[in-house]
Amino acid sequence: MTLKERLKQVIVEGLNLEEIRPEDIEDEAPLFGDGLGLDSLDAVELVVLLEKHFGVEVKNMDEGRAAFQSINTLVKFMEERGAR
Amino acid sequence: MPRNMDSSDSLRAEPKTWSSRSVGGSLQHRIFYRLIRFGGRKAAYGLLFFVALYYTLFRPSISRKADPYLERRFKRAGFFKKRLNRFRIYVNFGKGLVDKAVVGILGPEEIRVSFDDQEELLHLVRRGKGLIILTAHVGCWQAAMAVLHFLERPVSLLLHREEGDVDLQYYEHQGGPPPFRIIDPRGYLGGVLEMWEVLKKGEVLCIMGDRVLGEEKNTVPVRFLGDWVRLPISPFKLAGAAGVPIAVLFSCKKGADGYRLFLERVIRVPEERGRGNSAFIPYAEAFAQALERYVREYPYEFYNFYDLWAEAQTEKATPGRKVDS
DSSP, X not given: OOHHHHHHHXXXXXXXXXXXXXXXXXXXXXXXXXXXXXXXXXXXXXXXXXXXXXXXXXXXXXXXXXXXXXXXXXHHHHHHXXXX | OOBOOOBOOSSSOOOOSOOOSBSSOHHHHHHHHHHHHHHHHHHHHHHHHHHHXXXXXXXXXXXXXXXXXXXXXXXXXXXXXXXXXHHHHHHHHHHHHHHHHHHHHHOGGGSEEEETTHHHHHHHHHTSSOEEEEEOSBSOHHHHHHHGGGGOSOEEEEOBOOTTOOOOOGGGGGTOXXXXXXXXXXXXXXGHHHHHHHHHTTOEEEEETTOOOSXXXXXXXXXXXXXXXXXEOHHHXXXXXXXXXXXXXXXXXXXXXXEEEEEEEEEOOOSOOOSSGGGGHHHHHHHHXXXXXXXXXXXXXXXXXXXXXXXXXXXXXXXXXXXXX
């Protein structure tokens, strides 16, 4: 399983997204708002999930803002941080 | 100079039915500020008496903003008692605004602030994992903010201000920078990443727990003064995720020229507590109970002039309903 696939699976299971399968999540779609439809409190959960499942820390707002645009940006961020 | 006091909380600021904007106009505020500068606090209190009386008698649409709270706190109040209650709460509210301006214009030494539980709060902060201070629109929270420097950690405040709000924060009277960092809930993701950063650095984050700025789905129903209200879960979710304690901190007027600050309770949210908003109900309930104890003791120092109960009553909220959305 690729890092991207694992991430999608963790998002669906960790955020308890009902009626969404990991393969339904588009790589370029926005994570928050119109795309996947996550909200600000989901961002808190997402930060915790990244740390818990991939050992990746989001330390500040600038990092998070760049990383949380889409699945692709998040995967890129995780790879740069040496996600496990 | 009554106004709907500034707010905070929740994680996305899209205020719909309340406003943080001052009720009084710019001129009214300037008159008070001038009076404080040249006549001192007591002169401003004197004018305040007549302003509060005017609003109580002749501006019922404004003075009734306190009614949703007063009707639940004083269930048996008759015609005159209701009006007296409105007057008392607006006088006290006005005193808080005057005192805030006094600190800014004449200096912090003009207002005495005592803090009963300083050591306990220091102990929480010195654990080094960050701390959420959860307060409410009671007493004079600015008085609390003015003395938090003893915590030896940077303090951030989630604060929403509307354009056109003419009521100045105490530090703005001197034109200096705020003594705390302000996080705007209208920012990216409601400021949640900034709040996370604050907690991860072991710093202090202040949030108002009695107002929702964002989406209703991020609230839970709890009982407050006998009826259902919806309170935000954001402070509890952040605390659980970051593994930090929540200090419920309130202030109340003490004597003519002072405030008492006290740690009402500490709420600890475990990191593993299940999914869904309903997992946060016990913590929101704990906060609501703390707030209720406060208003039982200080009935005329609750200044959240927004009908907390309206929405929850409309949907006849019960635990579990619209909770796990």
